[in-house]
Amino acid sequence: MAEATGPARSQPATLSDVARLAGVSIATASKALNGRSQVRAETRQRVVEAAERLAFRPNQVARGLLAGRTGTVGLLTSDLEGRFSIPILMGAEDAFGAGEVAVFLCDARGDAIREQHHVRALLGRRVDGLIVVGSRTDPRPSLGRELPVPVVYAYAPSEDPEDLSIVPDSVGAGRLAVDHLLACGRTRIAHITGDPGYAAARERAEGARAALADAGLTLVGEPGFGAWSEGWGRAATAMLLDRHPEVDAVLCGSDQIARGVMDLLRERGRRVPEDVAVMGFDNWRVLTSASRPPLTSVDMNLEQVGRAAAHALFTAIAGTRRSGVEALPCRVVIRGSTVPLT
Amino acid sequence: MAEATGPARSQPATLSDVARLAGVSIATASKALNGRSQVRAETRQRVVEAAERLAFRPNQVARGLLAGRTGTVGLLTSDLEGRFSIPILMGAEDAFGAGEVAVFLCDARGDAIREQHHVRALLGRRVDGLIVVGSRTDPRPSLGRELPVPVVYAYAPSEDPEDLSIVPDSVGAGRLAVDHLLACGRTRIAHITGDPGYAAARERAEGARAALADAGLTLVGEPGFGAWSEGWGRAATAMLLDRHPEVDAVLCGSDQIARGVMDLLRERGRRVPEDVAVMGFDNWRVLTSASRPPLTSVDMNLEQVGRAAAHALFTAIAGTRRSGVEALPCRVVIRGSTVPLT
DNA sequence: AGCGTCTCTGAAAGCCTTTTCTGTTTCTTT
DNA sequence: AAAGAAACAGAAAAGGCTTTCAGAGACGCT
Numbered sequence: 001m002a003e004a005t006g007p008a009r010s011q012p013a014t015l016s017d018v019a020r021l022a023g024v025s026i027a028t029a030s031k032a033l034n035g036r037s038q039v040r041a042e043t044r045q046r047v048v049e050a051a052e053r054l055a056f057r058p059n060q061v062a063r064g065l066l067a068g069r070t071g072t073v074g075l076l077t078s079d080l081e082g083r084f085s086i087p088i089l090m091g092a093e094d095a096f097g098a099g100e101v102a103v104f105l106c107d108a109r110g111d112a113i114r115e116q117h118h119v120r121a122l123l124g125r126r127v128d129g130l131i132v133v134g135s136r137t138d139p140r141p142s143l144g145r146e147l148p149v150p151v152v153y154a155y156a157p158s159e160d161p162e163d164l165s166i167v168p169d170s171v172g173a174g175r176l177a178v179d180h181l182l183a184c185g186r187t188r189i190a191h192i193t194g195d196p197g198y199a200a201a202r203e204r205a206e207g208a209r210a211a212l213a214d215a216g217l218t219l220v221g222e223p224g225f226g227a228w229s230e231g232w233g234r235a236a237t238a239m240l241l242d243r244h245p246e247v248d249a250v251l252c253g254s255d256q257i258a259r260g261v262m263d264l265l266r267e268r269g270r271r272v273p274e275d276v277a278v279m280g281f282d283n284w285r286v287l288t289s290a291s292r293p294p295l296t297s298v299d300m301n302l303e304q305v306g307r308a309a310a311h312a313l314f315t316a317i318a319g320t321r322r323s324g325v326e327a328l329p330c331r332v333v334i335r336g337s338t339v340p341l342t
Numbered sequence: 343m344a345e346a347t348g349p350a351r352s353q354p355a356t357l358s359d360v361a362r363l364a365g366v367s368i369a370t371a372s373k374a375l376n377g378r379s380q381v382r383a384e385t386r387q388r389v390v391e392a393a394e395r396l397a398f399r400p401n402q403v404a405r406g407l408l409a410g411r412t413g414t415v416g417l418l419t420s421d422l423e424g425r426f427s428i429p430i431l432m433g434a435e436d437a438f439g440a441g442e443v444a445v446f447l448c449d450a451r452g453d454a455i456r457e458q459h460h461v462r463a464l465l466g467r468r469v470d471g472l473i474v475v476g477s478r479t480d481p482r483p484s485l486g487r488e489l490p491v492p493v494v495y496a497y498a499p500s501e502d503p504e505d506l507s508i509v510p511d512s513v514g515a516g517r518l519a520v521d522h523l524l525a526c527g528r529t530r531i532a533h534i535t536g537d538p539g540y541a542a543a544r545e546r547a548e549g550a551r552a553a554l555a556d557a558g559l560t561l562v563g564e565p566g567f568g569a570w571s572e573g574w575g576r577a578a579t580a581m582l583l584d585r586h587p588e589v590d591a592v593l594c595g596s597d598q599i600a601r602g603v604m605d606l607l608r609e610r611g612r613r614v615p616e617d618v619a620v621m622g623f624d625n626w627r628v629l630t631s632a633s634r635p636p637l638t639s640v641d642m643n644l645e646q647v648g649r650a651a652a653h654a655l656f657t658a659i660a661g662t663r664r665s666g667v668e669a670l671p672c673r674v675v676i677r678g679s680t681v682p683l684t
Numbered sequence: 685a686g687c688g689t690c691t692c693t694g695a696a697a698g699c700c701t702t703t704t705c706t707g708t709t710t711c712t713t714t
Numbered sequence: 715a716a717a718g719a720a721a722c723a724g725a726a727a728a729g730g731c732t733t734t735c736a737g738a739g740a741c742g743c744t
Contacts, residue, residue: 012468014731024693025694026694026695027693031693031733038693039693040692059466059468061412061468061731063732065403065701068699070403072446072467075447080431080435081429089422090423094449097449097460103446105447123354229632259632290573290601366724369723370723372701373702373722378702379721380721382721405701406729407700408729410729687742687744689742689743690739691741692738692739693736693737693739694735694737696734697732698731699730702728705727708723710719710720711718712718713716713718713719714716
């Protein structure tokens with residue numbers, strides 16, 4: 001808890017310090033360190049040694065000012081808390097972090113005003129580009145076409161088709177899920193999912209229905225739209241068993257719902273997966289591996305979405321911009337809650 | 343999916359553009375926009391209008407180069423994925439975001455090499471300070487005393503007592519938890535917790551024991567160290583009920599463990615909270631509110647830890663540095679799983 | 685010896701802003 | 715009306731780096 005006024009920390013060495021120590025001009029020092037070819041090997045050696053002795057690190061701020069590119073991007077998320085932003089953010093951080101790019105993180109807390117504020121602040125810092133990460137897959141307002149830097153939208157697509165958006169393929173995910181259940185020999189498949197106000201819920205249901213139709217089947221009952229909660233999973237399952245006791249698989253709109261579904265199935269004496277297969281969505285580890293049996297779930301490959309967004313931003317900064325909504329495939333992670341009928 | 347080489351985006355306006363449009367010198371324009379007093383009101387007006395017309399935003403990069411301070415800090419996390427980093431990160435982002443500071447996010451993925459790499463990159467960008475966020479409360483190696491900028495450690499304290507670390511008060515949290523159970527009239531309290539390799543597990547147990555001792559009581563059985571999982575919660579509870587059927591409260595080391603504990607209690611016919619009160623740790627919403635009944639849990643106030651770290655970094659940058667480990671109090675969030683004995 | 689050709693090196697400009705200092709104008713005051 | 719004070723405007727430097735251009739020295743050739 002000691003308190004003290006900080007000592008004058010030694011300023012980092014500058015290029016001119018290095019040049020002085022090496023006995024050359026600033027220009028030569030710069031060229032030597034940057035691998036330019038107009039420096040004699042011996043001179044370069046001297047400069048490199050001097051730089052090492054002084055622990056010289058070029059000032060990226062000065063470099064950015066000169067080059068007009070700062071090597072920074074802004075990552076604008078609308079809810080850090082949410083479990084969807086994080087993997088995307090990791091993917092993006094990953095794709096950038098490897099190279100020479102640093103990421104400014106800004107959380108707008110879902111507030112448009114704050115978002116504008118952050119955009120302005122980031123532009124003031126001369127970021128080379130922006131990634132906007134949403135918390136749900138419903139389209140969101142564009143930041144506008146007039147920005148001086150490229151923008152890529154991830155997870156939540158922009159409403160403007162001129163923008164580039166990278167999203168998980170929800171329809172395809174619904175198909176994948178049903179295909180897996182069909183492959184397990186299930187044919188009486190019900191769907192219990194979340195809030196119909198979410199595009200993700202509607203699109204997954206649509207995909208599921210399409211895959212069933214392709215197999216000449218239909219859903220057991222109507223898609224059970226409700227809430228993204230365990231409670232709803234239980235309630236919907238109770239109704240389902242009353243009306244359609246023949247059901248042999250339940251595709252759930254989220255892992256949370258799936259947990260509720262499994263709980264109630266067990267309560268009613270149905271075995272999972274022997275009598276009824278259960279499948280979740282989101283592949284949220286805490287839930288999938290803690291449930292009994294472990295839950296088969298659809299993973300949206302969000303890290304990959306983040307990486308793809310970062311990569312697209314890269315190429316856009318380099319001059320090649322795309323537009324439209326690009327949907328990336330999801331994948332099924334198979335665990336104990338779905339097994340082939342014997 | 344249209345593809346096109348981007349149009350030459352109009353470069354952002356510079357101060358000299360503004361000055362030219364307003365018909366004044368660059369110096370005057372700067373003074374006018376920064377509220378310096380040596381400008382006639384009328385002139386200032388002209389400049390302000392010109393700046394507005396050109397949507398002028400001062401280049402923070404240039405400003406940073408000149409001022410020697412960039413108004414940026416580095417946030418170094420060791421696992422973004424982890425649920426502990428995120429709230430801290432939010433708190434820090436919050437404390438900074440309000441002002442003029444932007445945050446560089448770096449994830450070291452728990453790798454010391456990568457961490458060093460990021461530190462170097464951040465110093466090259468001339469950040470004004472660093473916050474290092476850990477994923478568990480065990481002490482971690484210091485980044486060293488020789489860094490040119492202040493560093494604050496959050497959640498995981500530095501091994502070097504000369505560094506400043508902000509952590510949640512785990513011992514105090516253990517006391518708080520037991521005090522709450524005592525206040526509910528419980529006296530036969532057991533403790534089932536996670537991996538004893540974690541300081542958090544040991545310290546919470548220590549605090550719990552101390553609070554019981556203050557009340558002239560002891561734990562029922564030994565603290566049940568094991569794993570941070572539902573499975574362990576179930577297993578430990580089974581043993582507990584066999585050996586100490588008189589137990590009337592279980593303090594759990596995490597919400598996940600608590601869920602396992604509650605499951606098994608229900609299976610064995612014990613009612614929660616009537617027969618046995620159950621309390622968790624971490625206050626992880628998905629788990630606490632989805633469980634039946636909703637789970638009372640200890641919240642580590644991580645956002646506050648983040649904010650405190652940001653604030654401490656602020657004052658350190660301003661010149662007043664502290665050192666040592668500062669522990670912030672936790673709080674009990676009461677829900678249905680703990681009620682007073684009637 | 686003189687010329688052209690390379691190969692190195694260094695001076696200087698430029699990136700954008702802030703700040704200091706100097707110079708000019710305007711207003712008071714005697 | 716003259717002198718001094720105050721108010722305002724602008725030139726220039728600084729911050730650290732890269733890059734261009736010109737100059738200097740070394741070398742080979744006729």
